[in-house]
Amino acid sequence: MNDYSMKILTIIFLVIISSYVLAQTKSVDECRVCHLELDDELLIPAQNYSSDIHYSKNITCAGCHGGNPKSDDPEIAMSEESGFIGIPDRTTRYEVCVKCHADQQTMNSYGSKLPTDQFEKLKNSIHFESSYNNKGPIADCITCHSVHNISKVDDPRSKVYPTNVISLCGSCHSNADIIKNYNPGLPIDQVAKYKTSVHGKMNTIGDPNVAECVSCHGSHNINPANDPRSQVYAANISAVCAKCHSNVQLMKKYKIPTDQYESYVKSVHGIALLEKGDISAPACNDCHGNHGAVPPGVESISKVCGSCHVLNMELFEKSPHQKAFDENGFPECETCHGNHSIRYATDDMVGTQESSVCMECHSIDDDNKGYFVAGEMKMLIDSLKNEDKETKEILKEATQKGMDVSESEYSLKDIRQILIQSRTTIHTFNLEKFDESINEGFEIVSKSKQAGIDAVDDYYFRRVGLGIATIIVTFLVIGLYLKIRRLEKKS
Amino acid sequence: MKNSNNQSSKNIIYKWIDERYNISGLLEFAKKKSVPEYRETIWYYFGGIALLLFIIQVISGILLLMYYQGTEDSAFESVKYISTKVSFGWLIRSVHSWSANLMIFAIFIHMFSVYFLKSFRRPRELTWYTGFGLLLVAMGFGFSGYLLPWNELAFFATKVGTDIAGQLPLIGEPLLKLLRGGADVTGATLSRFYGFHVAFFPGIFTILLTLHLIFIQRQGIAEPEDWKDLPESEKKSIPFFPNFTLRELLFWLIVINILAILAVFFPWELGNKADPFTSAPVGIKPEWYFMFMFQTLKYIPGEILFLNGEFVGISFFGIAGLLWFLVPFWDNRTPAGKKNKLITYVGIIVITYIIVLTILGYLLV
Numbered sequence: 123m124n125d126y127s128m129k130i131l132t133i134i135f136l137v138i139i140s141s142y143v144l145a146q147t148k149s150v151d152e153c154r155v156c157h158l159e160l161d162d163e164l165l166i167p168a169q170n171y172s173s174d175i176h177y178s179k180n181i182t183c184a185g186c187h188g189g190n191p192k193s194d195d196p197e198i199a200m201s202e203e204s205g206f207i208g209i210p211d212r213t214t215r216y217e218v219c220v221k222c223h224a225d226q227q228t229m230n231s232y233g234s235k236l237p238t239d240q241f242e243k244l245k246n247s248i249h250f251e252s253s254y255n256n257k258g259p260i261a262d263c264i265t266c267h268s269v270h271n272i273s274k275v276d277d278p279r280s281k282v283y284p285t286n287v288i289s290l291c292g293s294c295h296s297n298a299d300i301i302k303n304y305n306p307g308l309p310i311d312q313v314a315k316y317k318t319s320v321h322g323k324m325n326t327i328g329d330p331n332v333a334e335c336v337s338c339h340g341s342h343n344i345n346p347a348n349d350p351r352s353q354v355y356a357a358n359i360s361a362v363c364a365k366c367h368s369n370v371q372l373m374k375k376y377k378i379p380t381d382q383y384e385s386y387v388k389s390v391h392g393i394a395l396l397e398k399g400d401i402s403a404p405a406c407n408d409c410h411g412n413h414g415a416v417p418p419g420v421e422s423i424s425k426v427c428g429s430c431h432v433l434n435m436e437l438f439e440k441s442p443h444q445k446a447f448d449e450n451g452f453p454e455c456e457t458c459h460g461n462h463s464i465r466y467a468t469d470d471m472v473g474t475q476e477s478s479v480c481m482e483c484h485s486i487d488d489d490n491k492g493y494f495v496a497g498e499m500k501m502l503i504d505s506l507k508n509e510d511k512e513t514k515e516i517l518k519e520a521t522q523k524g525m526d527v528s529e530s531e532y533s534l535k536d537i538r539q540i541l542i543q544s545r546t547t548i549h550t551f552n553l554e555k556f557d558e559s560i561n562e563g564f565e566i567v568s569k570s571k572q573a574g575i576d577a578v579d580d581y582y583f584r585r586v587g588l589g590i591a592t593i594i595v596t597f598l599v600i601g602l603y604l605k606i607r608r609l610e611k612k613s
Numbered sequence: 614m615k616n617s618n619n620q621s622s623k624n625i626i627y628k629w630i631d632e633r634y635n636i637s638g639l640l641e642f643a644k645k646k647s648v649p650e651y652r653e654t655i656w657y658y659f660g661g662i663a664l665l666l667f668i669i670q671v672i673s674g675i676l677l678l679m680y681y682q683g684t685e686d687s688a689f690e691s692v693k694y695i696s697t698k699v700s701f702g703w704l705i706r707s708v709h710s711w712s713a714n715l716m717i718f719a720i721f722i723h724m725f726s727v728y729f730l731k732s733f734r735r736p737r738e739l740t741w742y743t744g745f746g747l748l749l750v751a752m753g754f755g756f757s758g759y760l761l762p763w764n765e766l767a768f769f770a771t772k773v774g775t776d777i778a779g780q781l782p783l784i785g786e787p788l789l790k791l792l793r794g795g796a797d798v799t800g801a802t803l804s805r806f807y808g809f810h811v812a813f814f815p816g817i818f819t820i821l822l823t824l825h826l827i828f829i830q831r832q833g834i835a836e837p838e839d840w841k842d843l844p845e846s847e848k849k850s851i852p853f854f855p856n857f858t859l860r861e862l863l864f865w866l867i868v869i870n871i872l873a874i875l876a877v878f879f880p881w882e883l884g885n886k887a888d889p890f891t892s893a894p895v896g897i898k899p900e901w902y903f904m905f906m907f908q909t910l911k912y913i914p915g916e917i918l919f920l921n922g923e924f925v926g927i928s929f930f931g932i933a934g935l936l937w938f939l940v941p942f943w944d945n946r947t948p949a950g951k952k953n954k955l956i957t958y959v960g961i962i963v964i965t966y967i968i969v970l971t972i973l974g975y976l977l978v
Contacts, residue, residue, distance in 0.1 A: 524879075526703075584877050588874065595866050595867075595870040595873075602859060602866065603863060605859060606860060606863065609855065609859070613852075
């Protein structure tokens, strides 16, 4: 063995020795050493901990339980002086996690890039409210992330991994015994519905990219759907859906278009909800469902739209169009109104002009009846609007002349409602029924117009009457004046 | 021939009435009565104009009563009905409102002319007192009538007006409750004001007016101050009947025509129905003849020394009104045949004050 070989052997020996020493230093956790020799509930945590993310970061049992992990004497290791707390109290056990996870410096020291705002979010969530039996928050860190075998979120072993999170949430939310303690009215069928949805089916077969509970409700910052801070609040939900559905890269493999959100925000529904703040206006989930989200079938579209537009649905279902649409595979309401990009329905949608949707199927050449009905309906609506406008002008003139026509002005307010009703009646596609609805408007307009004309005539009649009275009075005054003069001359 | 026939039928009717009611005696009395004729005679007609307007008030008021309903639920609607549906209802209502205002205006002119001509002097003190009483009752008519259409403006003006009355010490609170029929202006107030307007005030007004006219007829028309030393031959006068009566009639015709023009060109607005639960609209103002007092109260600070500002204001007007009422008492120079310029100066100050404050009231609303 030459010098060179001796040097190499010495280096290898030193490396092995120092590695051993280092390894011994890292795993100096007398708690585990001892607990691994115990039974059952004292053994299992120690066993599980070897697969915990915290174990890999060299965090000993004492990190959470306190005590002296270097001492092999249980009296010393678990003494009060060494700061041993045992099993953290249920009401405040989250503090053990918060100690590190809310402190950026500590997290950096472990090489973690995790955010440190989880606790801040949790504090403002419904889960942090006091549990019904006053045993701390409804749900804390351990409730979801478990203990002693905590894994990273993207680790399939983690309880909060996308394909595991459904059963995690369901463990409480599908359990009537738990939920009824908080909100007896809250349904417990979310998981069952979810499993029938496209999202649920994909998740069940192990696709971690589809939406699950956390994707929509958030994780630490969960709040009830009627709370404006909630991600699933009516005004927030469309943006939540768009997070995935407007993601071209993500949707590519599902072959789903990504322009729905863009169309929706410009639609009458999107403007009502997102710009005007009308939370009764529909968002994605109102048509597609939430937990059981699916695209509505062609034949059920009128039912979906009809959940709000009840009358339109009822009239459409009794109309000849429903059968024709279903037979030809036309998506009912969507055929004329569109889907995500539904615009304000103007009167130009009906009629025989180019902008009319009726003309997409009917034409003068091959369908005289449909063409005629569409033309008549449009003509009647336009003439009622014109008559209304003209009557308002007459009443305005009468008012400017100081005449009281408030009663007619008041009855004219009904025209707006009658027009709305008539527009709804269009969905019968029956001219007779449409006439019944709109004729009431023509009667009101006719009476109001006559009242306006009478008022203006009365205005001139009053002036003429005054003129005649003034002439008579003037003659009387002159006559009287002459009489007085004659009388006074005489005397 | 035809003319003589007419004449004889007139005579028959005259004779028939005269036999029963002794008209010729009355005419003789009227013919003997005379009215001084000089440069201030024009003011003598305003008493008669106020009387005409009162008659118009009574007639138009009776016509309105046929349709008006004095309850909280139907007062506004009934006035609206009168204005829009009843034949010539708009005219009757407008004439009633306009003649009410013109009547108070005519009473003011009549009162100030009597004041400046010092016709209140002995022996006509009681005529002055009854006249002043008639002015107060006419203002009461105006205040109570303003609320009857139960519109927004009238509702809040009544609230403010009765609030002011409630500031009076001792009698303030009972008076407020008496006027309102409770703590607030409600339907009970409307019923009360309706009662005041169509029963209580007409009764008082008729008594005072009768006394006022009897006093004038018994004492004759007052002569100007400086006629005292004139010989009878230099005193120019005209017979009360038919000369003065015909002249008065001529003025009446002109006033009726003015009233018709106002009613047609400026129909009285109704506004919105009173709603006690809404806040007071901008521009709450009383009738023009209360404006000078209302505006004065606005200028008075909330507290003067240790006294409530409104109380000081009301007391000021109370004392001023009392002094005005008692002018025949404290004017001791005029009855003695001496010139009393103080009376004239006080009158000018009062008129200027009323005009300026009224204008300010309308400009600053």
